[in-house]
Amino acid sequence: MTGNKTGTKVRSEREHMKKALDLISVLLLAAGAVYYLGGSFSGLAALSSGAALYLFNIYYFQGKEKTLSAVKKYLSRLIVPLIGIAAAVVSGAVIMLLTGYDPIESYTALFYGGFVKNWYVAVLNATPLIFTGLSIAFAFKAGLFNIGAEGQYYIGAMAGAWLGFKLELPPLIAIILVYAAGSFLASLWNFIPALLKVKTGAHEVITTMMFAHIARYLSPIFIRAFGGDPATSTHPYVTWELPESSWLLSFKSFIPDANYRLHTGILIAVAAAFFVSYVLENTKTGFEIKAVGFNKEAARVQGISVGKNIFIAMMFAGALAGMAGITQVLGLDHKLFENLQAGYGWNGISVALLASNNPVGVIFTSLLWGALDAGGQYMARTTHTPNSIVEIIKGIMLFLIVAKYIYIYAARLIKKKKGGGSV
């Protein structure tokens, strides 16, 4: 009896201990992520120690085998992307060699520029991409192809600028309201495509794409209406500056070393990714949307309203892509530019697919894309290699990472050879 009691006591103590350590590791990971995304590499230390603590926790409380299996689990997820990246890098090197550029010099510049020197640019590039990637990934989950995310991006940007001008409120409230109302307006941009999809079956690829073109050409009209003060500039191609109350907090305000342009929009993007992940995995709506995306007929048989869920998915996707535009305006530019080639909607397709539509995965693929773009610029500046090679490497990478069957074939081939040898 007494022995049993002490046993319980010890166990509960161990439980507390485990929970506390878990909490510390999560906090370390979160703080590390914030600092790392803020451009401070001390964040990496916190990240890696958080991860180490997490593993140590498993080791200490659950034993060696569990640790190994956890490590294996994460590594096995990483193995295909890493092989894909490596193979793309090698193919890029071959192309460079064939066309007379130095691959080692180029890659040193590419990776140093993207992940170290101009890491903050990578984060800036990734911020809108995460939102549009999420938008596209979410629609894909419902079996929809939101090819017009670009348009919702423009609407979000316009709505963000417009509300930023109109709402004269204290900082935090202004930002929250702009996000709420702006993403609502952007989701409204998908209202007609959603309605047509449900009522007449008009394909969303047609309607959202046409709406994207429309939104894109509405932006110069908007800019002319809200800018071009000849007293400050001779060029009315850009709106007035937003009042500071609607600017997003910059990292510099709490990390002194951070680049002054780097804003906390990336944190909102990351939070949005976890939110989308939560919605898809843990809510009824998420379940229904996935069911509709997986098989409409089966979903209908189960009593799930296909129309309603398609509608929800389209509107939500519109809101997410709109947030990309809002974040860009409130965080980075503080005004709306005549953005001749935004392209975030199109690139969002790549990052969503690269992450196989996994919302949390979109964060990493966007950062990778952002870093490659930032590094490509650095490479083009410091070496003679043209940065269009980066586009080619990106394409090959996407191809090799998503084409899992390559690895299955490769595995089979190896097996066959081995089998052949023994006979």
Next chain:
Amino acid sequence: MSFLMFLNTDLLVATVRLSTPITLAALGATVCERAGVVNIAMEGIMIIGAFFAAVTAFYTGNPWLGLASGVLAGGIYSLIHAAAAISLHLDHVVSGAVLNILAFGITRYLMVLFFGHPGTSDAIPSFLGDYQFAVPLLSKIPVLGPVFFNQTPIIYISFILVIFLAWFLKHTRTGLHIRAAGEHPLALETIGVSVYKIKYLAVFISGLASGLAGAYLSIENNVSFTEGMTNGKGFIALAAMISGGWSAAGSFLSALFFGFADALQIRFQVFRIFHVPEELFIIFPYAATIIAVAGFVRRSRPPKADGVDFIIEKENE
């Protein structure tokens, strides 16, 4: 100038010119999707076709060789899509997106290698627009004559292709096989036809057609290649194919509709009928497409097995 002066034959001729690249790419996409392979890569294939057509025409001085190489380049490039989507069982949309990304990188990279500068290629010495010819007698028919029977080579090819593909898909053995591959691939396989081969063929045809669309832009309509000259036409073709109900004739009509709206939009600007920002004119064809899709297009159905991965595990391999 009278108000409705722009409603003339020239408007219709312009319509045909503007819709030809869309028609060709949409025709290709129709064949591809009929075989059950989703294709969103027309934009990328077009730009590859346009580039190689211009390069060949530039170096050989012969636009016909340019035409052939543009078409072939499109076909070969599309085989990547076939290999990825059919053999490697990659999601079709993913593979298409990859092709689009790659195409812009490749052409920009090669542009510097071939011409020493990015942006636009040097002008080709002779182009297919020189080979405009009027079909005797038929071109004398009022309205229809100049629109359909006094055109340049690729435009004629596009007319022929519409008729040919409509017939081909319905009445030939291979056409039936292509459609079966998109509807009931398993049934096709059981009667001893290789679904993989049929799908490869369909993707290849779509690549040829999109390559032709690209060649039209760079060596028939114009005399040089410009980066990004497709300007979204491949995606408009996707929309045309879908709103055309996955059929050759439907794709053609939808493409014509878009071309018509675009030609009309330009004339609205020339005549400056309304005093509004020009961007509203530019928007017109897109808005018109939405209205047309909302109002007139009945619920159309893609092929049953469109985009569905088809895996045959062969035994005793």
Next chain:
Amino acid sequence: MKKGIRLAVLIIAAAMMLSVASCKKEEKKAEEKKLLASMATDVGGLGDKSFNDGANQGLELVKEKLGADVKVVESKQQTDYVPNLIGLAEDGSDIVFAVGFLMEQAVKEAAKNNPDTKFAGIDIWAGDGDPSNFMGILYKEHESGYLAGVVAGMMTKEYASASPKFNDKNVVGVVLGMFIPPVEKFEVGFIQGVKSVNPDCKVLSVTTGSFVDQAKGKEAALAMIEQGADIVFQVAGLTGLGVIQACKEKGVAAIGVDVDQSAVAPDTVLTSAVKQIPRTVYLAVEAVKNNTFTGGTKVYGIEDDATGISPFHEFESVVPQAVKDKVAQVTADMKAGKIKIETTRAALGM
């Protein structure tokens, strides 16, 4: 258990030290070097046959005449502007050019953060509050447009008999890429130029919405030619190549933009409304070399030979002396400040 915690702390400490050690500060190289002039393009990139190419030509000129090193980097998206400009400054550039009005904010930021480097912005305005190491360079595009308009206005009516390219409809056209300020100034100037010599002339105008869509440019020009336009002015970047092609096919005349585009189609391009970006880039670099660089806005116009029209080349014999005299006279009047040219459509009541 205590052992466990100690271990955890140790791991954290080790990881932190590792990452701190890996964060080395960069060392700037201070080598002796030649004058280095560099530029960052906007998202249009090189090969735009417009301001990016123009600035690049300016750097070529600098390389050739001043023996300086030059460096060009192309921006792919808006977030690239600041790092590219600052990066070029860190590479040891003596002057960094930001090309295109989209880079206004970026170049001013870069200038503020790199006070030892000179910056210049093509098509960018510099105000009182802007850093003194930044020079904004603007052009009076409307002057070039005006002169082109004078030629077009006279050729399409009075001297239409000079060549079979011209007809008696008294219509000319302008094809615009996107409706942005430099484009607007060219167009508005052109319209005023035409009207100044030929008040009844009809000036058609189409905006294509793109700077790269040749097919669209061609259709826009063809639609104008259908309505009797015999001279089409293109202000549309690469889209404009389609405009020139349309004019060539239909046997009418075209007017090029930004640079002398006669080489594109010598038998079609009547003249070009030029903007001498190369020359102004050269002047800015020369000022740096001679230590005479000053901040503020430099507006280049006809008096600096920075705006105007290109030679007539193959049309030299077609264009009558009266037109050439008129151009010379208008040029002189402009230099003397006798001609007031509006720069916006709003001012024309359009």
